Amino acid sequence: MNRQGNPAVLAQARRRDSLDKRQRALTALTALERDDTKITHAAVARTARVSTWLTYTDGIREHIQTARHRQATTPPPPPTQGTPTTPAGLRAELHLARQEIKELRQERDRLRDALRHQLGQQLDTLHAPDPTHRVDELTRNNHQLADQLQHATEDNAALRHRTASLEEDLAAARTSLRRMIRDENLNQ
Template sequence: MTAPSTDGMIHARRRDSDTKRARVRTTLHQMLEAGTPITFASVARQAQVSTWLVYAPGVREKIESARTQQNNETPAPRHDREHSRGLETDLALARAEITRLRAERDQQQQQLRHALGARMDNLAKADLLARVDELTRHNHELATVAEQHRTDNQRLQAWVTELEDDLTAARTSLRRMIRADNLHTEN
């Protein structure tokens, strides 16, 4: 028999799992209602769960069923094209976010330069040394912000690579499924 604290942890884990699965079901319903194309990645992102969970037994079937329902409601291109479009959309969104972050960083740096330049013009020479120290601190802060933007950029580029890998894996899986279905049909 397990200790009471272990039972509590197991119960909490099950409750967390049930909550996440319920979020997936709610997200699927909302996506069907809105006519949003359903992909495993989009469901995971909108439900704020791991991609592992959407492929888990019980959840995967619900997503596949929703996709089938959605495909039956509206004529759509082949399955792999729809999945590719979803991944291409994700990729385009990631690239747009990278571009937006870069523009935001550049704009903030430019605004800071203008503000600091205006302040420098108004300072007396006696205050310049203190101001240089303050500007050095601001420069370090800007370097930190720039590094954060670089990190965000790298993270988003890694995401793009992951999405491309997912697309390749999905295509390979689809080919295998088609090949297996053809072999099964021939037998």
């Protein structure tokens, strides 16, 4: 055994802690349903003092969905006479309603983004050209450019040859002109 502890003991402690949290969540769900309090993942997590993430895990989520369905299909009890609504109760209900609205807005935004992404992908596939036509087009363009390059290279070589010939002619004309000027100067 090492100084940090036995891994089996640590794993067992984590399992006990996980089971305890799950049991607290189920107990809180039962209490909320019994008290006819609106059941949400946040309300169960708050009542059980666990993370909201835990309420979305398998084994808990199904119970919450079932309880929410039962709560939605069960008609509300008639209001009892003489039971005043307290400001604290109204504040708690308002807080829960705001939290649920916030969660619903986040879910709406996630769904909207997912739908937008999916529609964008569908539009991309609809308007995408057939790859074989694009390859054929690029191949034709490549051949045309190769032909143009070959013609330009041949023209360039011919122009260089012509330029060299003209430079030789110019040099010969200058030499001839110098001789003529020298001969003319000598004759005078």
